[in-house]
Amino acid sequence: MSELIKHECGIALIRLKKPLGYYQEKYGSPLYGFSKLFLLMEKQHNRGQDGAGIGCVKLNMPHGQSYMHRERVLKENSLGRLFKKPLKKYDKLVRKGIILPEYTDSVKAHFDFGGEVLVGHLRYGTSGNFTESSCHPYFRRSNWPTRNLMVCGNFNMTNTAELNRILINRGQHPIFDTDTQTILEEIGFHLDEAHDAIYHKMRDNSNLPGSKIPEVISDELDLVRILRKSASVWDGGYALAGLVGNGDAFVMRDPHGIRPVHYFEDDEVIAFASERVPLMTAFDKEKDAIQEVPPGHVVSMKNDGEVRVDSFANPAPRSSCTFERIYFSRGNDPDIYTERKRLGGALCPQILEEIDYNLEDAVFSYIPNTAETASYGLLHALRMYRRTTVKEKILEAHADGSLDESMLDDLILNNWPRAEKIAHKDIKLRTFISQEKGRSKMVSHVYDITYDVVEPKDNLVVLDDSIVRGTTLRQSIIKILSRTNPKAIIVASTAPQIRYPDCYGIDMSELGKFIAFQAAIALLKDRGAGKRIEEVYQACLEELKKPKEEQVNRVKEIYASFSPEDISTKIAELLYPQDIPWKGRLVILYQTIENLHASTPGNTGDWYFSGNYPTAGGIQIANQAFIQYYENRSGRSYDV
Known part of the structure; x- marks a missing residue:
């Protein structure tokens, strides 16, 4: 990423x-x-x-x-x-x-x-x-x-405020710190009750010496029962x-x-x-x-x-989190490694169409370092495509008698996918910038490039595992890549468009920061449909009046009029830096949700892409996030 x-x-x-x-x-x-x-x-x-x-x-x-x-x-x-x-x-x-x-x-x-x-x-x-x-x-x-x-x-609860109210209604005085504190106190409450019940039974109904009662409590304590009661009010993702x-x-x-x-x-x-x-x-x-x-x-x-x-x-x-497979978990897990290669390979048809199947004038790379495994999958898919093409042409030429040595040379030696290490991340510089507020001009130097491997006739295809806000692309990566002076820069994301907030443990919660959301809002305004933004805001307010179990995700209506390609095209327009001499073409491609699921079987959690939340609290958070965006309020919507 x-x-x-x-x-x-x-x-x-x-x-x-x-x-x-x-x-x-x-x-x-x-x-x-x-x-x-x-x-x-x-x-x-x-x-x-x-x-x-x-x-x-x-x-x-x-x-x-x-x-x-x-x-x-x-x-x-x-x-x-x-x-x-x-x-x-x-x-x-x-x-x-x-x-x-x-x-x-x-x-x-x-x-x-x-x-x-x-x-x-x-x-x-x-x-x-x-x-x-x-x-x-x-x-x-x-x-x-x-x-x-x-x-x-490893968790986040969507209903921390509700959990705190439960504690207050019991007569407790919780400190509004984090959802961890509410979880601790919820389990602690039921632990205390179980402890006290066993203690009073032993004290009042047995001749057991007091010094022996703790052993009985320890033996009889039923953690599963305690946790079953505690978790009955939780809404979130947790380990x-x-x-x-x-x-x-x-x-x-x-x-x-x-x-x-x-x-x-x-x-x-x-x-x-x-x-x-x-x-x-x-x-x-x-x-x-x-x-x-x-x-x-x-x-x-x-x-x-x-x-x-x-x-x-x-x-x-x-509904296991697919971001674990795309990015967060370490890639040396055998299944995750295979899945990331599949994600890269699944982008092959889109990329081939975008470069007009011209592999000879294309350079393939990735944005370090977590997209490297996916790049292997993409290159494998490109090679398999090329092998199939060569085989078909050889068989066709053999059948009509046109096969000769020069044709074989042209078929076999040319137009194979070419991979290069283009972008290099300077970790120390990035750390320095993160510690020095206001040094935005230095962001463009976080990445450096390999010079003189891309020609002006080339399409430069760069794989990334996901594009969330697009800030680094706009401020740094595209500017750096443009110095290679390619005909086009094609950034391909192994993840689909991130359209909705996460509320289960990933710090992606503010709608207004997502480049896909920004693109959808811009398209509504471009097409004279800006009133829908107000309508969705009012609809979200109405949803929050309902019990969370009855709410529907009204934010989906922002995207309803547009195809994924419409939004990708607008994203490319928004991310194109205006202060660079390069005037080539910028293309942003995204994985489809269908290919995501085919590549990561068993991990179907895709709410940040699809808006289909596994819990009622997630839907409520999505509606709340849009209200905060509309009212120009920052902060995580699940903290409200």
Whole structure:
């Protein structure tokens, strides 16, 4: 993606099934779990670089000793800093003889993260006031182990305001911070109720000594039941991980499977991560050994090691986020790699038509670096097209007797697709610009080009994985590419036109910033249909008066009169820089939604392209987003 889009987030959880001494003896380190947690997080650093946090629960700690710990960092290189600090403390205690690694009880007693249950989180700061207190995991403290709760997740709720009202109506005083806080308090409320019910039953109806009651509470605590009650009021996409102070843990996924989460289990460990490949790498396993947490299910782990997979919600149509496949997830997953190649190949017919099937006068490239895999797919499709063409012409010439050596030379040696590395991103310069406000003139230098490989007769075809706002294209990329002086610049997006806001964890929420939306508004005005904008605004206001379950997405009416080609043509017009000497042709091509689904089977979530939201809250957010656009109000529509 040529422009930075942030998204939430990455999670990892490790539950050791053996005592620490087992891992010391077998692997030579009592920090086996801590090391695996770091590896899972490092292999997911693409999912969040603004902040990071880790948490730990130690099982069966003696009274008077701490058993639950958390560390969070909000600094540059947050992940490295996060693990360096406790390791530095560990090494110091080893040098002093306080910790003896071969005696793992000393590790557990003195190292904060020397426990059996560990959780980690990587975060992009999509909330407005992003501070260390916004970093996960969130922690709810109590003197009772079974009332301590730590939660982190990759998610966004569409109904945070409603969730806060529920807390208020119970008599609570929530702090309007983030949806994470509301989730923590919702689960915490039902956790408290379950704890208190067991406690009062034991206290009032048994002769059990008070010191033994916590053991009974811990044994009888039913996380699945607690989470089923908590999630009944949630609307959003989520993958949540949580730890309870007694050592119980859980990982749950929303009913539509919007956000991803996977796990691996053997007789030594059960481990979770947002993506599959980190688990394959960390535990040296093939892909078939890694399982997906089923949508609408929770994997719960009791402190005695029992693992269960249970449904917590009614079945719902699967709508897994396709942006995970197009861009967000790391491309070394075998299925994602294949799908990205398919996405590139699916653009082949559109591109061939645009260049009039003239491969000899075309140069193919991509905008670094995430579109590289798709470019391999495009080039493969172009070569297959060329092979088919050559074969047909040879057979035809052979049949009529016109086949000779010169014809073979012309058929076989010429008109094959030519790929070049054209655009180069200067990461350090981009970082510098992001830290220096108001230096917009420097944006055009974020990318540089390879000179003298494109000729004036060439069509320069550049693949991108998605075009959201178009800002970087207009301010930087097209200006840079125009220096090669091609006949035409054709930018092809492996994703369809982004027309609607996301509200399930990706920071794409303001309609007015989408170049496809800007193009549709401009077309309405160009064609004298500007009154529809006012009509849609009024329609959205009326929709918001209805219960969210009855609302329809009225923003679709903005696009109803136009074909995808109409909007793409207008986008090219809007993105064409007016302050450059190059006067060639600019073309913007987009993937079709049909080809998207054919390329990414199993991931059907396409609401940002189609406007077909999987939850009622999503539709409500779309209508709210248009109202905010019309009223010239900035900010995310799900924060209202």
